[in-house]
Amino acid sequence: GEDVEQSLFLSVREGDSSVINCTYTDSSSTYLYWYKQEPGAGLQLLTYIFSNMDMKQDQRLTVLLNKKDKHLSLRIADTQTGDSAIYFCAERGTNTGFQKLVFGTGTRLLVSP
Amino acid sequence: EAQVTQNPRYLITVTGKKLTVTCSQNMNHEYMSWYRQDPGLGLRQIYYSMNVEVTDKGDVPEGYKVSRKEKRNFPLILESPSPNQTSLYFCASRTSGANTGELFFGEGSRLTVL
Numbered sequence: 001g002e003d004v005e006q007s008l009f010l011s012v013r014e015g016d017s018s019v020i021n022c023t024y025t026d027s028s029s030t031y032l033y034w035y036k037q038e039p040g041a042g043l044q045l046l047t048y049i050f051s052n053m054d055m056k057q058d059q060r061l062t063v064l065l066n067k068k069d070k071h072l073s074l075r076i077a078d079t080q081t082g083d084s085a086i087y088f089c090a091e092r093g094t095n096t097g098f099q100k101l102v103f104g105t106g107t108r109l110l111v112s113p
Numbered sequence: 114e115a116q117v118t119q120n121p122r123y124l125i126t127v128t129g130k131k132l133t134v135t136c137s138q139n140m141n142h143e144y145m146s147w148y149r150q151d152p153g154l155g156l157r158q159i160y161y162s163m164n165v166e167v168t169d170k171g172d173v174p175e176g177y178k179v180s181r182k183e184k185r186n187f188p189l190i191l192e193s194p195s196p197n198q199t200s201l202y203f204c205a206s207r208t209s210g211a212n213t214g215e216l217f218f219g220e221g222s223r224l225t226v227l
Contacts, residue, residue, distance in 0.1 A: 004155075006155075008153065031213060031214055033214075033215075035216075040220070040221075041220055041221070042117070042203055042205075042218030042219050042220045042221055043156075043203070043205075043216070043218045044218070045215045045216070048213055048215070088155065088156065092214050099161070099163070099169075100158065100161075100171070101158075101214065101216060103148075103155045103156040103157075104155055105153060105154060105155035106155050106156075
């Protein structure tokens with residue numbers, strides 16, 4: 001079945017850039033998402049990208065998609081302590097008739113002052 | 114305010130004692146889903162519902178039941194909870210159709226089964 005993989009932890013210093021990586025197996029993926037989970041809260045959509053795009057920028061966030069390698073990344077510029085959270089990559093594609101959002105394991109980002 | 118509301122937020126129970134986690138959304142969404150979150154495993158889908166009276170199994174449905182009698186509510190039922198169902202549970206909803214598919218999540222229900 002579909003699989004989405006992420007590294008579990010990332011630690012950066014405040015002001016640095018963070019890059020969170022994700023790989024997926026579903027070649028029919030049409031929408032790819034990044035969700036953020038703050039402590040004690042549910043997930044919130046940060047940004048998404050369509051599979052026919054290779055880059056999307058939204059303020060401090062840059063999403064890069066390499067469809068050939070099935071690799072997605074999220075870059076956070078000028079990372080702040082408030083960016084400390086768990087970040088989930090997710091994909092949705094025609095293999096599941098768009099019914100299912102498949103999540104990765106989540107990457108815990110720790111930003112130190 | 115648009116939201117997905119889950120109750121209870123925290124629950125400690127014992128093996129075999131039936132429990133229900135309620136979920137309600139006020140956004141008139143057709144699609145609702147339950148996930149469980151476990152360390153190192155991410156979010157796994159338990160059940161989902163495309164609309165009223167339409168439910169289907171996700172990846173880990175064993176030990177759970179759901180019902181969708183009204184559009185806004187999607188309760189998760191554990192008929193005979195076991196310790197391996199100790200987890201953090203999330204309800205989520207979205208509109209149907211080939212749109213961007215943003216899921217709106219509740220704040221989670223942390224369940225401990227002793």
